[in-house]
Amino acid sequence: MADRLPPKERMKIPRQSMPEQDAEQRACNFEEVNLGLDSAIAEKEAQRCLTCADPKCSHGCPVGVQVREFVDFVLEGEYLKAAAKIREDNVLPAVTGRVCPQENQCEGACVLSKRFTSLAIGHLERFVADYERATGQVGLPQRAPATGKKVAIVGSGPAGLSCAGDLVLKGHDVTVMEALHEIGGVLVYGIPEFRLPKDIVKGEVENMRKMGVKFETNVVVGKTVTMDQLQNEEGFDAVFVATGAGLPKFMNLPGEHLGGVYSANEFLTRVNLMKAYDREHSDSPIYECRDRNVAVMGGGNTAMDAVRSALRLGAKNAYIVYRRSEEEMPARAEEVHHAKDEGVQFLNLHNPVEFLGNDEGYLTGVKLQKMELAEPDDSGRRRPVPVEGSEFVMPLDVAVIAIGTGANPLVQSTTPGLNTNKWGYIIADEESMRTTREGVFAGGDIVSGAATVILAMGAGRKAAKSIHEYLTTGEW
Amino acid sequence: MFPITEAKFLAPDVKRICIEAPRVARQRQAGQFVIVRVEAEHGERVPLTIADSDPDAGTITIIVQGVGKTTKLINMLEAGDALADVVGPLGEPSEIEHFGTVVVVGGGVGTAIAYPTAVAMKAADNHVIGIVGARNKELLILEDEMRATTDELHLMTDDGSYGEQGFVTQKLQQLIDNGVTIDHVLAIGPIPMMKAIADVTKPHGIKTIVSLNPIMVDGTGMCGGCRVQVGGTSKFACVDGPEFDAHEVDFTILAQRNRMYRPHEQQAVADLEADPETQV
Numbered sequence A: 001m002a003d004r005l006p007p008k009e010r011m012k013i014p015r016q017s018m019p020e021q022d023a024e025q026r027a028c029n030f031e032e033v034n035l036g037l038d039s040a041i042a043e044k045e046a047q048r049c050l051t052c053a054d055p056k057c058s059h060g061c062p063v064g065v066q067v068r069e070f071v072d073f074v075l076e077g078e079y080l081k082a083a084a085k086i087r088e089d090n091v092l093p094a095v096t097g098r099v100c101p102q103e104n105q106c107e108g109a110c111v112l113s114k115r116f117t118s119l120a121i122g123h124l125e126r127f128v129a130d131y132e133r134a135t136g137q138v139g140l141p142q143r144a145p146a147t148g149k150k151v152a153i154v155g156s157g158p159a160g161l162s163c164a165g166d167l168v169l170k171g172h173d174v175t176v177m178e179a180l181h182e183i184g185g186v187l188v189y190g191i192p193e194f195r196l197p198k199d200i201v202k203g204e205v206e207n208m209r210k211m212g213v214k215f216e217t218n219v220v221v222g223k224t225v226t227m228d229q230l231q232n233e234e235g236f237d238a239v240f241v242a243t244g245a246g247l248p249k250f251m252n253l254p255g256e257h258l259g260g261v262y263s264a265n266e267f268l269t270r271v272n273l274m275k276a277y278d279r280e281h282s283d284s285p286i287y288e289c290r291d292r293n294v295a296v297m298g299g300g301n302t303a304m305d306a307v308r309s310a311l312r313l314g315a316k317n318a319y320i321v322y323r324r325s326e327e328e329m330p331a332r333a334e335e336v337h338h339a340k341d342e343g344v345q346f347l348n349l350h351n352p353v354e355f356l357g358n359d360e361g362y363l364t365g366v367k368l369q370k371m372e373l374a375e376p377d378d379s380g381r382r383r384p385v386p387v388e389g390s391e392f393v394m395p396l397d398v399a400v401i402a403i404g405t406g407a408n409p410l411v412q413s414t415t416p417g418l419n420t421n422k423w424g425y426i427i428a429d430e431e432s433m434r435t436t437r438e439g440v441f442a443g444g445d446i447v448s449g450a451a452t453v454i455l456a457m458g459a460g461r462k463a464a465k466s467i468h469e470y471l472t473t474g475e476w
Numbered sequence B: 001m002f003p004i005t006e007a008k009f010l011a012p013d014v015k016r017i018c019i020e021a022p023r024v025a026r027q028r029q030a031g032q033f034v035i036v037r038v039e040a041e042h043g044e045r046v047p048l049t050i051a052d053s054d055p056d057a058g059t060i061t062i063i064v065q066g067v068g069k070t071t072k073l074i075n076m077l078e079a080g081d082a083l084a085d086v087v088g089p090l091g092e093p094s095e096i097e098h099f100g101t102v103v104v105v106g107g108g109v110g111t112a113i114a115y116p117t118a119v120a121m122k123a124a125d126n127h128v129i130g131i132v133g134a135r136n137k138e139l140l141i142l143e144d145e146m147r148a149t150t151d152e153l154h155l156m157t158d159d160g161s162y163g164e165q166g167f168v169t170q171k172l173q174q175l176i177d178n179g180v181t182i183d184h185v186l187a188i189g190p191i192p193m194m195k196a197i198a199d200v201t202k203p204h205g206i207k208t209i210v211s212l213n214p215i216m217v218d219g220t221g222m223c224g225g226c227r228v229q230v231g232g233t234s235k236f237a238c239v240d241g242p243e244f245d246a247h248e249v250d251f252t253i254l255a256q257r258n259r260m261y262r263p264h265e266q267q268a269v270a271d272l273e274a275d276p277e278t279q280v
């Protein structure tokens, strides 16, 4: 336990940095990059918090994690209490501590960011969650008596998991149905091991199993079982749809069918979910990246994950091709930073116009065009426009397209009365998460479009509250 | 786990397997498929057509040709064993209507994929002509089943060891030349065979459907690995297909994409044959 220093002293402590694997070494393995804080560093960092009367950090967090309070427990050395405090608002702290875009959320709002550098809230959150996990003393909350009500959760990403966790505590009988053979959504098929070890997700899923949540893999709702059957034949009193935004977008460029051109979803699914990085054991192949040129089109988290995976698969040159400048990149700041340290080459203000191949149908190159930034567009970002006559060909063996995803229509197209907007996302009330079909709620990326883990979890919690109300009152 | 209730070789390397999968059995329609994994830790996801299903017993039947590591592993399984994962039914069902005279062409294990649709075509009151081809007598499968569901059945072997000597395309051409009115053709088999059938029917304007077998991962429209060029646009075979208008399909691209992992696949089979024990 450490005493609080006077504010002046606190402000002299620099932001503590996260120990990480050496960049050259980690670029060759799939082990986690960030190694985690030890208690001495965590305590020093915790000292920096000014315990604000009006904690801006909590307002910046989409689920309102009580940062000031949990950081206080860290300072007292009460790590389990700190974890329990976070869990009041956030059921997956070991995940969010690692993957939240903190600079736009809690840390972006922290008062320290104005004059100094913000408190390392994400790193501290991760620290206490990992501590809790290591002790095996995860403070699982008490479950309410059984209500006899059945709820089906469609999709096992962060939205589905957080909703399931809350509802099971209220005493409902909850079954999570997942199309793939593993539970976790993007956390297991998209985000790579070196950023979010799969064991962490497995551990959280185990906790939920202990709390009484049932999991069924290999169930594609809309195909294996329809919404009508769930509600009318299988006796589910409510359904929460959390199917994510998993439809890959292609660029519709010539040559996109060539061997070696992937969607980010396929590339990452092969590498992560199907474990293609473990070429000794996995039966799922990935097109050879060793000693070859790989380019990833896009500038988001998905693009960073893909390009850093390619490096680890042995790429000679791994490029990011992004049509705007680094300032506009939607990826987490830490990921861009890590990617650079590892040797990823950034071709900002470039855009592909054609993929080139040989007679056997394999990719051999890409024609790129230089871009420049014009006036801001609807999104407020400066619009990239092509520079006339700037095209050139770059030799390329593997291309990964990471320009975003859309709504998978499987559930919507097979569920009468479930309305969608013009992009195919499910329409749900912002507060109640109710859809246009009685007894059906929706949230996460399938409602908001591709967003973040914590926003999906927030939506899951809101839905759980609303579903509980519906099950208690019976009123739609 | 999905227990196997029955397993029997129909021909060398071709096995018929019944699996307990009640939800799939209840929903399944002709033309749909499942994706299976043999082994939970490192297994690959492979698509296989549902050849038959029994909703009351809660079982489905698949017919598997051992062409690579995963299908060979599946074919080592016996009744009492289990598959780690079975998901489905995936894909759009076959378009079944009363067309009139329907020719169902099956080449090799493609016959297993065509068989359920032949049954459905017959049930929809079509006059069904079957043409089943194989390299030789040993490899010809489902003769009795096809005979029972077709009004007319032609058996073709490349070497003439059974039925008539020749290719399935020659038989189809012969029927057309003999003036048989054909309203609809369904052709399933190796890519060159499907392409050749498309070339036979195109000049006559006979509607021809093929079932494509691109490499798949999830089977739910999430990866785009199964994309095929149909009528100049990109389609996902797992959700938009697997059946498409043969006259619109770019078979060259399909064949090229299916070769993408050849070195890896050959290595996997070599390892498996060197030491099958360590591979399961």
Ligand SMILES: Cc1cc2nc3c(=O)[nH]c(=O)nc-3n(C[C@H](O)[C@H](O)[C@H](O)COP(=O)(O)OP(=O)(O)OC[C@H]3O[C@@H](n4cnc5c(N)ncnc54)[C@H](O)[C@@H]3O)c2cc1C
Residues within 6 Å of the ligand: A099, A100, A101, A154, A155, A156, A157, A158, A159, A160, A177, A178, A179, A180, A184, A185, A186, A187, A190, A191, A219, A220, A221, A222, A242, A243, A244, A245, A246, A268, A301, A302, A303, A305, A332, A408, A410, A411, A443, A444, A445, A446, A450, A451, A452, A453, A454, A456
């Ligand atoms: C590569 C990548 C990296 C990312 N990195 C970050 C990051 O660093 N930080 C961050 O905050 N966010 C990140 N995101 C975004 C974040 O992961 C998503 O916003 C979040 O996972 C959305 O959660 P969800 O629960 O709505 O859906 P998902 O996580 O997409 O889960 C949906 C699940 O539903 C299943 N499903 C779909 N259809 C059906 C059906 N018909 N029946 C049954 N199951 C079905 C899917 O298989 C999937 O498992 C990243 C996304 C990707 C793709």
Ligand SMILES: Cc1cc2nc3c(=O)[nH]c(=O)nc-3n(C[C@H](O)[C@H](O)[C@H](O)COP(=O)(O)OP(=O)(O)OC[C@H]3O[C@@H](n4cnc5c(N)ncnc54)[C@H](O)[C@@H]3O)c2cc1C
Residues within 6 Å of the ligand: B033, B044, B045, B046, B047, B048, B049, B050, B062, B063, B064, B065, B066, B067, B068, B069, B070, B071, B072, B109, B112, B113, B212, B213, B214, B215, B216, B217, B242, B257, B258, B259, B265, B266
């Ligand atoms: C919709 C559909 C239905 C099918 N139905 C049947 C069936 O009823 N019976 C049957 O025997 N076969 C069927 N196939 C083909 C079967 O999926 C492949 O033979 C199998 O995946 C080969 O895997 P492998 O590891 O044994 O061989 P590999 O050595 O990996 O590959 C051998 C060949 O199979 C192709 N292939 C490899 N992996 C996949 C994959 N994940 N998806 C698709 N093709 C792949 C390769 O292009 C290669 O030509 C079907 C394919 C599709 C797409």
Ligand code: SF4
Residues within 6 Å of the ligand: A060, A061, A062, A063, A064, A065, A067, A090, A096, A097, A100, A102, A105, A106, A107, A121, A122, A125, A454
């Ligand atoms: S959940 Fe995310 S945004 Fe909220 S405090 Fe934790 S790291 Fe920050």
Ligand code: SF4
Residues within 6 Å of the ligand: A048, A049, A050, A051, A052, A055, A056, A057, A058, A067, A068, A109, A110, A111, A112, A119, A121
């Ligand atoms: S805003 Fe920053 S300094 Fe203030 S309480 Fe939150 S974390 Fe501490």
Ligand code: FES
Residues within 6 Å of the ligand: B215, B216, B217, B218, B219, B220, B221, B222, B223, B224, B225, B226, B227, B236, B237, B238, B239
């Ligand atoms: S198999 Fe992934 S989209 Fe079809």
